[in-house]
Amino acid sequence: MALLLGGGSLFMHLRQQGTLVTVIADRADGIKAGKTRVKSHSVDVGVVESTRLSDDLEHVVMQLRLKPGVSRLLSGESVFRRVEARAGPEGVTGLETLLRGDWIALEPGGKGPRPAAYRLADGEATASSRAKGVRIGLTTPDAGLVQAGEPVLFQGYRVGQVEHCALDAKARQLFCRAFIRAPYDHLVTTRVRFHKEHGVAMAAGASGIHLKVASVTTLLSGGVSFDLPQGMPSGVPVKNGAMYALYGDREAEEESRFTQHTDYVMYFEDTVRGLLPGAPVEFRGVRVGTVSRVPFPGAGEAQLLHEDYRIPVAVRIEPGRLVGMAEGDADAREQMDALIRRGMHGTLKIADLVTGALYIELDCCGKGATSGVQVTSSGYPVIPSLKGGLIQVQQGLLSALDRFSALPARELLTQATRTLTQGHQTLRDVQMTLDALNRTLSSPAVQRLPADTQQTLRTLQGTLQSVQPGTVAYTRMVADLQRLNQALLQLQPVLSTLNSRSNALVVEEKPEADPVPVAR
Structure with a gap:
């Protein structure tokens, strides 16, 4: 017990x-x-x-x-x-x-x-294993791109969090685990793409200088954003452990969509300063490809360094960028070869005068039509190029500078100096005139003019008021005018007689004889 x-x-x-x-x-x-x-x-x-x-x-x-x-x-x-x-x-x-x-x-x-x-x-708290949602993996070659604790965003709205990040030394990539909580886990499908969301991003390229500022929350904490590319089907929701590539920004993510491409080589006699990898290749204003290498050492063509040296540039024609162009490698190559045989060629164009960035413009056709497509010794097809775009711009600038330097600068400066001196003298004369006018206006005699004028107006007003209807002067004036009118009426017969006989006052008019009846 x-x-x-x-x-x-x-x-x-x-x-x-x-x-x-x-x-x-x-x-x-x-x-x-x-x-x-x-x-x-x-x-x-x-x-x-x-x-x-x-x-x-x-x-x-x-x-x-x-x-x-x-x-x-x-x-x-x-x-x-x-x-x-x-x-x-x-x-x-x-x-x-x-x-x-x-x-x-x-x-x-x-x-x-x-x-x-x-x-x-150690580190930031993660979602509980019992929390509803989905855990995915993100990989990127940029080890400093993201860190644990950053939010996961969908169209700017927070739907999850990066739980853990570790560097894989063998693969030389950063691996991150992210959790997207329910009910937003169904947004993570097989078609979505992830990219780093920067608070402030500035890029200078062939399309100019771009500055993007995100929301205040993203500006302070950054984050990882995902979305479904425009025009793509939604796909199906994924399960735990799904892996995605993490791109450095939205532009890099958009460029990664065009996986199918055909490589070409172009030779330029113009300077390629300002033509950088990633610059667009456009066909009549529509982007159809991307510059991949400048210069391209794999062209395999041996050249001597002289005045006719041509710089090889590798470009990628991406058929997915152009609506109606075939997506398959063989079909896209066949269409491009047909355009080259019809005379398609490329020229360097200035994309931005501030940064000096260049791009390649393709045009067709009729100029330099060929029977076949030239191929380099290393097997790359060649797109013909024309010089003159940049050279014409440079020649125009040099010509403008020459015309400017040919101007008679000394004579122009002398004439400009003389004109400025005359202008200064005119301004001094105008100033003297204004000073004299100010002295005249401020003199005592001119200052008294308003008072005298006002007194005269008062006197005139009093005179006019004395002859208004109802006053004695007005009544007398009306009576005098009536008597004058009566006298004029009495004089009217006399005036009529004088008008017909001017001597009526001196010679008496003979009376008319009585009429004598005459027998019939």
């Missing part, structure tokens, strides 16, 4: 103590036995009980005492992670550890038996 009681007491004591978990770490700075807490979802679930060096003196072995009932969170997929103050793509995290010290986060797992010891993980 005593043994049963003792065993029961020991069992209850061990049960109340909780589960003891062994965790192996590379370092123990910031971890203190009896003080460093273990938390799950920010809830205290245990404490670090002890720390010691491993037998090989290479690692730190920590004993974590978890509270009763917490052992249900442990499985083969559970993760213990150190939480400390850290500056990363998402900003500064773990600031509370500056006051309370580092702590250990327990991320519950889903399946699998519990191991004898766990490995303490």
